[in-house]
Structure formats: structure tokens, C-alpha cells
Amino acid sequence: MEKVTIIGAGGFGVSLAIIANQNHHAVTVWDISEEIVQAILRDGEHKTKLPGVPLPKEIGFTCDPQCMEGSNLIVFVVPSQFIRSVAQRLKPYITPQMVLVNASKGLEEDTFLTMSQVIQSEYPDNAVGVITGPSHAEEVGRGVPTTVVAASKNESAAAMIQDMFSSQTLRIYINTDPVGCEIGGALKNIIALAAGVCDGLKCGDNTKAALMTRGIHEITNLGVKMGGKPETFCGLSGIGDLIVTCCSMHSRNRRAGILIGEGVSPEEAVKQVGTVEGYYCCHAAWKLAQVHHVSMPITEQLYHVLFDGASAAQAVQNLMNRPKKREYEDILS
Template identity: 40%
Template sequence: MPKKILVIGAGSWGTTLSKLLAEKKLDVTLWVRELELLEKLQKTNRNEYYLPQILLPTNIKYTNDLSLAKQADIIVLVTPSHVVREICKQLAKIGVNNKIIVSCAKGLEEGTFCRMTEIIAQELPENKIAALSGPNHAENVSEKQPTATVIACADEQVARKLQRIFSTTYFRPYTNTDVIGVELAGAFKNIIALASGVLAGLGFGDNTLAGLMTRGLAEISRLGIALGAQAHTFAGLAGVGDLIATCVSKHSRNRWAGEQLGKGRSLEDILQETKMVVEGVRATQIAYKLAQVHKIDMPITSKLYEVLYEKKKARTAIKELMKRDHTKEEQFVEII
């Protein structure tokens, strides 16, 4: 077992992973960006901003000093995707080498379209890098509800080491060497989750949601495969598993944001209201551009892009999807 673990990011997921690791009696430090939240955590052992209902173990240490990364054996990076490069640049200045870095962010970088592990590798090349992703709502894991996840790493020994470290009686990691697929599935499912919320906000029911999820999985799989992912990853926990959880859960910030859109609220107002990052908004724009570059048919993503960025009415977008030219349903084996 590692001597020291630094978790960077004190949102609900970073807090939950710190709790999980600390309960295994590991030496865990949680890095907190906001000084006000840091003080509250140190005084109360409770994250009042993101996970107020959970009392945290007293053996978690809290810090705002990123230089402690130099002493850590494992760094768990749990920040929004758009700040990953910024954090990695700070870690590079500190001099972080020969560590295991676990990326828990689900998204792609605007402009470069880089996956999170690609960003980490560019900025911190002298480290082993893995990705943790799956149907893992922090609220459920913090309450010790049985949960499965995926740890992806090109180095199987590193993946198995992390599997042992994160494994508990309620949190079961599976290993996978398809880092590309695991990361892309985790990023692109947020698009379909956002769309699922729009349907809920408009008052549509189970039939509509089932159709969206099934056809959504088909199109994000097509794009993922074009970008180098293995098809079977989209049929696993990081793909369909995470898709289901994010599309139907009350804890999904992407579904919530979509539901507000469906009810007629503006995107600007929605994003201002929530403290958490709605990754599906950025992911939709990126996937839309990638689909054009790689000539991948992504009708749901394209219509959601028009709703988000071109002010198209959601009901109009749905009608246009339903009136598309008729075709056969490709089987998943044909997609793969």
C-alpha cells in the first residue's frame, strides 16, 4: 500500500474518494482550492458545500498547499476537466516525478480535444497515469452503496495496484487497458445525459428516454471508435453503465441542467445557479466539432448543439430528429 495519497479537488467526488481511502487507514490529504471551505473542513470534518450530509473520517488531512504533491506516492486528480492543465502546470513547477497520477475528470479539453490523461502526460511525462471512471455518483458511494467502477491504465501492473488500493466492501474496481475508450465514454455520455434531462423537462416519459439512451449510445460509440477506442468498452461500466446512471439519476448535474433547459430556462441562468460544472455542455460542443472532422453521423449530439448554442427550441429539435430519413437499426456488433 502507498505511504501517502494526495487528492486534488474537494468537490463531492474528491471528498468521497478521500473518505473511502481514509477509511482504509491510508495517509490521505485532500487539497482544497477555496480557503473558506478549507477552514470549514478543518473545523467540522464536513464538506458543507458539496457533501453536507456526510461526516468525514478524522484522519483526513486538509491543505491548500499544492507542494505537498512532491511527498505523495499517488496523486488523485479530481478537478473539473477545464482546469486539469492548469493544475498539471503547477505540479510541473513543483517537480512531480515518479508518481502514480489517477485522473477522475470526465471531459475533453477545448481547442486541443485532448483527453485528461493526454494532458497529464504532456505536462507531467515522468509519471504513471491512469483513469478512474464509471457509474459513480459521489452521493451513493459516500453512503457506501454497492458500486462498480473501472480503472484504466496502459500498464496492467499499475492498474492492478490501484484496484487493490481503491477496493472496499462497497466499491469494486475493474481494470481495463483501453484508456482511450474509458475516457471518451465518460466524456461523451454527459451529452446524452444532458439530452435526457431536456426530455424530462418537456414531460416525455420512459419510451422517449429509452430511445434516446439506446440511439445515443450508438452515436457516441461510433465517434469513440473513430478516435481509437475499443468498441467493447462502450458496452461496459465506463460506457453503458455510466450512461444509465447519468441519464436517470437525481444526482446527475447534467440531467438536472437539461431538465431546466427543457422547462424553458436559459443556459446562462442554469450555469450561474449551479456550483458544479456541467461537463455535458462543453462535451456537446467538442463532440459536434469532432464528428464533423471525422464525418461521423451524430444526430442527437448535433440537435443538442443547436439547442445549446444556436437557440433552437428543444421541441423543434426533437421533431426534426423524428422526421429524419428512415433507416435500419444497426446492431451493436455492426458498430463494433
């Protein structure tokens, strides 16, 4: 039995806690919000994020960071824009022996670092890994068969993550390309937003298939320039996560995109849906595309819709009217 602390009592943090508890590990979930922790303790479930899923009494929920003492594994599952501040806030409680795991998806706005790189920059002496892939919390928490990857440059850290969270309903593959895995997980949110915009505009299945296929193409082009391996983008953290996010109503990115396609302003759509990580990531990815001289037409058009007031319908037209090309003309160039 290992001791695990999950940082963030949101939908995914609680789902991972349920799995670790089923695997007989000692699990505590820390959250910044006293209100959320008290509601979970009172209700015995997370009524807003995982309604109807009873939480085992052995899982601890607290706002006291002392709970981290003696943990073997710390899993960060807060929205990506808060990863650095939370990592800094918990400094007095994290020791170099603890394996640190990132489960959040995004890129840091100013540094363009992936979330595990942000954590590693705060904790240079710790082993750091990633858990990512097509895994909506609403399904993981209810035991729907799901597959993800545990990625780390440190194979024993990846194996530890695999051992702690593998279950009858969660199958975990080891991957040694954390950068590629995290770039896939972060950038798919941009394509999911764009897919939602097309749904809101009442485009069809052909359009969705086009967005997903050309979307993974541009994600791969940028990801490889940033040090990811090409094959990683064909795997669970790449095309796998892209498919689930573009097709599911569980995806907040897709839901925000639908509102934008229906005519709601991007700011209002983000306000209505809540955490829309693709909105922030689009900004970082578009800047990165320019730094690395990578063609990212979907990201570019979405950027203009989100931040320059461009019309969503015009963005679709702009994509359709690009100069004629060969399918693999710009791959890895």
C-alpha cells in the first residue's frame, strides 16, 4: 500500500482518488476551496462534478496541506493556469523522494512549458511524470473502461504511476515521451473548441472528420518541433484524446465552441462553461507556431475568432479557401 495525495477535488481528481482507493492505497484529496471540501464531506459525493457516485469513506478530503506528509506520490489535477501557483504554495510539504505527477492539460502562457515541465522547474530534484489520454472524469469515476498513458523520462516513475492506478476499468500504458504526450493533451483542446464552433454553425460529420485529421496533423508538426516523437501523436494522448474531446458533450472545450458557433461571444462562452483550457492554450500555441515557423491554420483561424473578433463562419471559409496543397506537404518540415 502506497500513500497518494491528489491535489484538486475536481471531477478528474476525485475519479483518480476512487481508482487509487479501489487499489487499496491510502488516498487523501487536497483542495484550495473549503466550500468544496465541506460539501463533499457533507454529501458523501461530489454533487456538481460526479453526481450519484458515492465516495468511499476511506478517501480523505481536506484543505490542510499537512496531509501530504509521508506521501509517495502527489498528483496535480487543478486547472492548468493554477499549476505553478499551487506547486509553489505546497513547497513546504513536498520532499525530494515524492514522485510528482501531472494530470492537467495545458501550456503555460508566457514560458510555453508543459505542465510537468512547470512542476519540474519548481522541483528540480523530484521524479516527475504525467497521466494523460482519453479519460472524461464522468466516465472514469463511474468505472467505464478507459485507457491512458503514464509518461515519464524516468521509467521507474512511469511504472509506479502505472502500478498505482491500473485497475479492471483503467488500463495504463507506459510512454517515455512526456513532452509529446502533454503537447497532444494540451493542443487537442484547441481542435475541440474548433470542432464545437463547427457544430454550432451546423456543419456536418465531414467537417468534424476534416478538423480532427488536419488537427492532429498540425499538432504533430508543432509537437515534433518541441521535442515530441511523431508516433506519440498517433497514440492515446494524441489522436485518442482528440477523438474523445471533439466528439463528446462532456468536453467543456467543445461545449464552449458550440456556443461560439451559435453566436455567443468567446468571453461569454468561457464564462458560461467554466474551465475552457483550449481558450488559453490557443493563445500560447499560436505564438509557438510563429516561434517554430509551423503552419497551424486551424489554430490560427480559431485564434482570430477568439481574440480578434473574427466571424466563425468566415474562419471556416478561410480554411476552405487556402491555396491547393499536397496532403503531407508540410509534415515535419
